[in-house]
Amino acid sequence: MTLGAVREPRTRQVRTSAYLSLVKALGRGWLRDRSQVFFTILLPLLFMVLLASVFGSSSDSASRVLAVGEVPVLDGADSGDFTVTEVSDLDEALAMLREGDADAAVSQEGGTVLIYPSPTSSTSGSIAAGRLSALVDDVNVEVLSAAAPGEEVLAAEVEEADGGAVRPIQYLAPGILAWGIAISGVFGAAGTIVDWKRDKLLRRLRLTPASVSTFLGAKVSVNLLVAVGQTVVFLAVAALGFGLELSAWSWFAVPLVLLGTLAFLAIGVVIGGIAQTSPGAAGLSNLVTMPMAFVSGAFWPLALSPAWVQAISYLSPMRYLNEALQSVVVYGEPPSTVLPQIGFLAAFAAIVALVSWKTFKFDEL
Amino acid sequence: MDAAIEVADLRKTYRGRRSGEIRAVDGVSFRVERGEFFGILGPNGAGKTTTLEIVEGLRKPDSGTVRLLGESPWPHSAELTGRVGVQLQASAFFEFLTAREQIETFAELYGASKARAAEMLDLVGLAEHAGVRCEKLSGGQQQRLSIACALVGDPELVFLDEPTAALDPQARRNLWDLMRAINAEGRTVVLTTHYMEEAESLCDRVAIMDAGKIKAVDSPAGFVRGLDAPTRVTVAAGQLDAERVRELAVAETVTEQDAAIVFETRDPRKLLTALASDGALEGLSVRTANLEDVFLHVTGREWRA
16 A cells, blocks of 8 residues: 555644544543533532422421410411421420421410520521511501501511512522532543543644644533533423523523633643542542532522621632522523623633643643 | 654753652664664663654653654644654543544544544454443553554554553564554554564664663664674583583583583584484573673663563
8 A cells, every 4th residue: 555645635624623523522422421421410400409409498388386385376377387286395395396396386474475496497497486476466466456446557568579489499590500510610621631641642632633722622612512511401400390480581691601611621720730640630629619619609698608708709700600690590680780790700710721721731641 | 755753862851859850861863764663672761752752742852853754743733743653652542432433533633534444443453343442442452443543644654652561472462463564564663662572573673772872773683693692502411421512612601500501602503413413402492692682781781671
């Protein structure tokens, strides 16, 4: 055979096809990697199921109240608000509260209603206590109205914000999505870099006519495609399975998620540059993503967190991705309102990418 | 026509955190002609891989020049890399792809056809394993796939970095046949190895490398000739009486060890004829000098692969 017979002229077309074949090869590899599919698609969904059921149970259902002895005030209660269990004495009631079997205990001595909110579950405990106080107020209003008919009394009607109930899923979905995007970006990039250090794939590809930039471009493209797929699957499951109401601007989640992915990939590259083994990369990725998630307001409102957490949260790119997704997907605000968040994410991605580029030891690859 | 490779005075020093300066490549020069099978032989840590990586264009030398097919390998050029095939020490594959998908991806990167990819898979004897995921292939199969990927772009020049390391003897010999065939097609082959036998059997010329330097370059036969070492002829003891042994004065030295008589001679033909006429050929073995002796002579050190 003659050498060089099969060689074709190298043109822009060849370069494009090199990019496409790399995207194909890497994408195929991704789809076949079950652990990747689990971490990016299933894990966020599992989290949604878990968190939605935890947060969902505390606000919607009736408060479980232990009536110690005779509690006449409970007679006027709305049956949807309370599930009443009668117990004989206070010690027994307090023991049950500690076990988490009830949200509050209540007793009545003449005109005094004593409320004991649950010490184990403070959220449901305070909800129960609030409802019991409201019940006492209602009874008082009735008594006063009867004593002084014609006298005007104030009546409070509770209206939910945003014109209706914000169910937990509305709040949780953007946060969990942001977290899912963060872990697949950080873990994905860090793991890939460590793999390249081990199997020298990048080194081999540097010696093909395709340039390194073509290969890195293909790798980033695959990660971006994954992020879009992840977002679509997640929002579809949240909407169809959990009743998430998607606003008309929901499509804007895609560019937000793409930008977020770039920022998280950059973090992952820094981690991959430091770590030498896969477990090392996973550990370091956890070390970065866990605090980033906890201070981001993704899982519970930042307003409930201490001031220092709120201060740190300004450094977490997840905070901005979460806020932007929430505004656009849940509250239906136009993309122009989240420009500050977009700006921060872009700046964050650029700075971290620059740092990773400057500190990266290409010789190790 | 330019030489396939021209390397002049390459130097590369690593600065370790604790170990201080390591001169991995310390003034290396050599030239490989087109169509040649060139070997770089040396123990682990001699600087073979670093030299090869500089020549391939993966690393930048501190100083010195490299011309590959008349061009500089640095910076990256699509034209030049398309004419060169490489097999690296570690088998570098895309994860979770089958052997066929692997080589087809490489074929696309080199602008070669699917038919060419299938042909190469067949050449290295992996046609029937085409549907197997790379990570499930045996070590020898992975090496062969990696060589197929190096050949898929129809290169003029092929680099093979210790392709037979960690293979069993049978797989190693199969790979030798493959490497001979690649060279017979007219491709220049550069092979690094720490197996003496391999260099001896395959290479037209061998560079012996130790401690970052090329100590000598010659053909395997030329090395052995140049050594001018005696041939060792061994037969079982008890076939010859002492007087007869003395009579075989063609031998320079005669020693008895472990029920065997060892002759060292520069005229093995005469000695062997004499032994044959005496009918004293039981337990006969003849050992001429080989590259191991050459290595000892050239570096002053015992060979330790």
